Amino acid sequence: MKKLNILIIVIVLLVLANMTVMVFLSGGSKMAENNGAAVLTKHRDFTKTVTIQLMIKGGLFAENKENNGIGSLFSRVWVKSNKVLETVEFYGGSVSAKVSPFALEVRLSVPSDKIDKVYNDFAAFLAAPEFKEDIFEREKMQHIDELRTSLDNPNLIAQNGFMALAFKGSPYEMPVEGMVESVEKITFEDIKNYYKNNIKASYIVAVIAGNFDKGLEVSLNSTIAKLDKGYPYVYDCSNSAILEERRQEVVDSRIQQAKVYVGYTAPDAGSDDYAALKVLTDILGGGMSSRYFTEIRKNSSYAYAVGAGYPTRYCSSRFFISMGLDYKNVESAINKIDEINLNLDKTITEEEIEKARKSIIGSSLMETQSNGSLAWVMAFYETMGLGADYYEKYVDTLKHINKDALLKAAEIFKTPKAVYILKPENEKEEK
Numbered sequence: 025m026k027k028l029n030i031l032i033i034v035i036v037l038l039v040l041a042n043m044t045v046m047v048f049l050s051g052g053s054k055m056a057e058n059n060g061a062a063v064l065t066k067h068r069d070f071t072k073t074v075t076i077q078l079m080i081k082g083g084l085f086a087e088n089k090e091n092n093g094i095g096s097l098f099s100r101v102w103v104k105s106n107k108v109l110e111t112v113e114f115y116g117g118s119v120s121a122k123v124s125p126f127a128l129e130v131r132l133s134v135p136s137d138k139i140d141k142v143y144n145d146f147a148a149f150l151a152a153p154e155f156k157e158d159i160f161e162r163e164k165m166q167h168i169d170e171l172r173t174s175l176d177n178p179n180l181i182a183q184n185g186f187m188a189l190a191f192k193g194s195p196y197e198m199p200v201e202g203m204v205e206s207v208e209k210i211t212f213e214d215i216k217n218y219y220k221n222n223i224k225a226s227y228i229v230a231v232i233a234g235n236f237d238k239g240l241e242v243s244l245n246s247t248i249a250k251l252d253k254g255y256p257y258v259y260d261c262s263n264s265a266i267l268e269e270r271r272q273e274v275v276d277s278r279i280q281q282a283k284v285y286v287g288y289t290a291p292d293a294g295s296d297d298y299a300a301l302k303v304l305t306d307i308l309g310g311g312m313s314s315r316y317f318t319e320i321r322k323n324s325s326y327a328y329a330v331g332a333g334y335p336t337r338y339c340s341s342r343f344f345i346s347m348g349l350d351y352k353n354v355e356s357a358i359n360k361i362d363e364i365n366l367n368l369d370k371t372i373t374e375e376e377i378e379k380a381r382k383s384i385i386g387s388s389l390m391e392t393q394s395n396g397s398l399a400w401v402m403a404f405y406e407t408m409g410l411g412a413d414y415y416e417k418y419v420d421t422l423k424h425i426n427k428d429a430l431l432k433a434a435e436i437f438k439t440p441k442a443v444y445i446l447k448p449e450n451e452k453e454e455k
Contacts, residue, residue, distance in 0.1 A: 058225070058245045058248050058249060059225035059226070059248055059249045059251065059253050060224070060225045060226025060227075060228075060253045060254065060255075060256065061225045061226065061227075061228040061229070061230060061248045061251075062228070062229045062230070062406055063230045063231075063232075063241070063244060063245055063248065064229070064230065064231045064232070064402055064403070064406065064412045065231070065232045065233070065236075065241055066231065066232070066233040066234075066398060066399070066402060067234075067235075067236070068233060068234050068235060068395060068398075069235050070235075071136075071234050071235050071395055072135060072136055072137075072235060073133060073134065073135055073136055073234050073235065073395050074133070074134060074136045074139055074232065074233070074234035074235055074236040074240065074395065075131060075132065075133045075231075075232070075233050075234055075395040075396045075398075075399040076130075076131070076132040076133075076146070076230065076231070076232050076240075076244065076399070077129070077130070077131050077230070077231045077233070077396070077399035077400050077402075077403045078128075078129065078130040078131070078150075078228055078229070078230050078231075078403070079127040079128075079129055079228070079229040079230075079403040079404065079406070079407040080127055080128040080129075080130065080222065080223060080224075080227050080228050081126070081127055081227040081228075081229075081257035081259070081407060082095070082126070082127060082128060082222050082227060082257065083095065083123055083124050083125050083126040083127045083128060083195075083200070084123070084125050084126065084195035084196060084198050084200060085126060085195045085259055085260065086128075086218075086221075086222050087195065087198060087202075089198065089206065090206060090209065091206060091209065091210060091214065092198045092199070092202040092203055092206040092207075093167070093171075093199075093200075093201055093202015093203065093206050093207040093210070094202070094206075094207075094210050094214060094215070094218055095123035095128055095200070095218070096122070096123050096167065096200055096201050096202060097163060097164060097167050097202070097207060097210055097215065098123075098128075098215050098218045098219070099121035099122050099123055099128065100121075100163040100167065101155060101156075101159055101160045101163050101215050102121055102149070102153060102155070102219070103119060103120065103121050103149075104159050104163065105153065105154050105155050105156040105159050105160075106145070106148065106149045106153050106154055107145045107148070107149075108132075108142070108145040108146050108148070108149040111141070111142050111145045112132065112134060112142050112145070112146070115134060115135070115138040115141055115142055116134070116135055116138065117132065117133055117134030117135065117138065117142060118131070118132075118133050118134075119131070119132045119133075119146065119149075123200050124200065125195075125196055125200060125335075125337065126259065126337065126338045126407070127407055128222065128223075129400075130150075131396065131399075131400070132146050133395070133396050136234060136235040136236060139236065139240055140239075143240070143243055147243065147246075147247040150223075150247055150248075150251070151247050151248075151250040151251055152250075153219065155212070155215055155216050155219070157212050160212045160215055161212075164207065164210065167201075167202075167207055168204055168207055168208060170201075171201060171202065171203065171204045171207060172204060174201070175204075178276055178278060178279050178283060178446060179283065181276065181446060182283035182284075182285060182346075182444065182446040183285070183346075184199050185272070185274060185285075185444050185446060186285035186287060186344065186442070186444035187199070189270055189272050189442050189444045190266065190270070190285075190287040190342050190344070190442040190444070191264070191342070192263070192270070193262075193263030194262075194263045194264045194339070195260075196264075196337065196339075220252075223251060223252075224251060224252050224253065224254025224255075224257075225248050225249070225251040225252065225253045225254060226253050226254045226255060226256050226257065227254060227257045228248060228251075229403045229406045229407045229412075230244060230248065230403070231399040231400075231402045231403045231406075231412065232244060232399070233395045233396075233398050233399035233402070234395035234399075259338050259339055261292075261338075261339035261340065264289075264339040264340035265289045265340050266287070266288065266289045266439065266440045266441065266442055267440060268440050269440045269441065269442075269443075270440070270441075270442040270443070271442070271443045271444075271445075272443070272444050272445070273445045273447055274444075274445070274446050274447070275447055275448070275449050276446050276447070276448070276449070277448070277449040279446065279447075279448050280448055281328070281348050281349060281350060281351075281448070282348070282349055282350065282351040282354055282445055282446065282447045282448065283346070283347070283348055283445075283446040284346070284347045284348075284349065284354055284357070284358070284443070284444070284445050284446075285344055285345070285346050285347075285442075285443070285444045286344065286345045286347075286358060286361060286441055286442070286443050287342040287343065287344040287345075287441060287442045287443075287444075288342065288343045288344075288436045288437060288439055288440075288441050288442075289340050289342065289436060289439055289440075290334055290340065290341040290342050290343040290436055291340065291341065291436075292337055292338060292339055292340055292341060292408075293336045293337070293338070293341075293405075293408040293409075293410055294408065294409055294410060297429075297432060297433040298336075299418065299421045299422055299425055299429075300425050300429040300430050300432065300433040301334055301343065301433040301436070302334060302384055302422075303377065303380045303381060303384060303422065303425045303429075303430060304368075304380075304430050304433050304434060305332050305333065305334040305343065306380035306383055306384055307372070307376045307377070307379075307380045307430075308332050308345075308364070308365075309330065309331045309332020309333070309345060310331075310332070310380065310383065313379075314331075314332070315364055315371075315376075316330045316331070316332060316345060316361070316364065317330055317331075319360060319364055320347070320357055320360055320361070324356070324357075324360060326347075326349055326353040326356050326357040326360060327347040327348060327349035327353065327357055328348055328349060329346075329347065329348035329349075330345065330346070330347045330348075330357075331345070331346055332344065332345050332346070333346070336404075336408065338407070338408060338409075342442075343436060345361055351445075351447045351448060354445060354447075358443065362437075365434065365437035366437055366438070368430070368431060368434050369431055372427060372430060372431075374427070377425065377426070377427060377430065381422050381423065381425060384422055385419050385422050385423070388415065388418060388419055388422075389419065392415055398415075401415045402415065
């Protein structure tokens with residue numbers, strides 16, 4: 025009898041391991057697990073389109089300095105080698121693939137009454153794609169040309185230089201587009217192997233949003249079931265924090281003004297301080313009425329341009345300040361930033377907090393109005409580990425952010441920072 029019970033348990037577990045598990049989310053969404061993938065749906069029958077959004081975990085975490093840019097080049101070759109591009113465009117839709125810092129993103133958007141006409145080609149693109157060598161050669165050459173052109177953009181050079189310094193030792197130190205010298209090394213076989221190694225069912229978060237019927241959900245699950253399952257994707261978050269002060273100055277003979285980035289280790293999206301730091305970012309660097317703009321440009325005239333950002337990331341992110349200014353004002357401007365950041369407990373006002381909350385809430389609501397943007401947001405937050413319905417909870421969270429929460433988030437300004445300066449030739453700092 026005991027052996028029979030054990031056998032029954034084993035059979036049940038095997039069945040559960042291979043079945044589709046359905047979970048209902050808030051707002052009429054539902055999530056299924058299929059072959060290791062998370063498949064979510066959001067019905068919006070008042071619309072006339074449908075979007076399928078995939079987040080395939082990896083992004084820069086699937087690259088190294090030797091092949092940096094392979095994800096971007098793969099995306100171009102993947103889409104343009106397959107019939108799906110021609111078919112979707114014929115029926116008035118769009119299909120795209122691109123690499124973000126932590127995922128390969130795929131999106132299909134079409135009129136709802138045309139999904140049946142394009143889906144077979146989309147399924148082949150996902151599960152049985154072609155890779156054409158002539159297209160690879162063409163796209164590789166074009167990609168390298170674009171990279172060389174970008175070297176003439178000091179703003180991009182400064183941005184990439186800061187990322188390399190602030191994220192040293194982490195995949196985020198690499199640009200998603202890659203470098204000329206790394207892309208030149210990528211071969212056609214590398215592209216084919218990238219698909220085999222990185223397009224796994226267990227890496228996928230998929231969202232269908234818009235006006236569609238059950239048949240599309242069944243079809244997408246069937247397509248994903250054809251992929252190699254792989255193992256659950258694990259991001260390596262080692263070396264993601266700034267543990268000591270970092271500073272780098274680079275000369276660019278083409279520029280007349282310095283470009284400066286100052287960055288601090290900031291929490292990932294799963295942190296309790298995430299929403300508060302988003303509000304604080306808006307207060308400090310969210311526009312012409314922000315604290316940095318007022319104090320560094322308007323009142324002190326240290327910089328002609330100043331702003332702040334806090335991108336959402338898996339693993340530690342960075343809170344950064346960017347400035348354009350005369351090199352002689354660099355140290356004064358950085359000192360002013362320190363003064364602002366370390367005295368928020370004395371200066372921050374309820375009016376600023378309320379204004380920032382309303383600004384971010386308004387932007388968040390605007391970002392989920394279309395099927396495409398809603399599908400992306402759901403897939404994004406699910407990939408972040410926050411859940412696909414986090415976009416609904418986020419607005420409510422923002423409403424309850426107060427001064428204490430902001431001051432807790434502002435503790436990052438007491439940690440080591442990274443300073444990157446792109447400066448004109450023959451400039452000397454004033455003492």
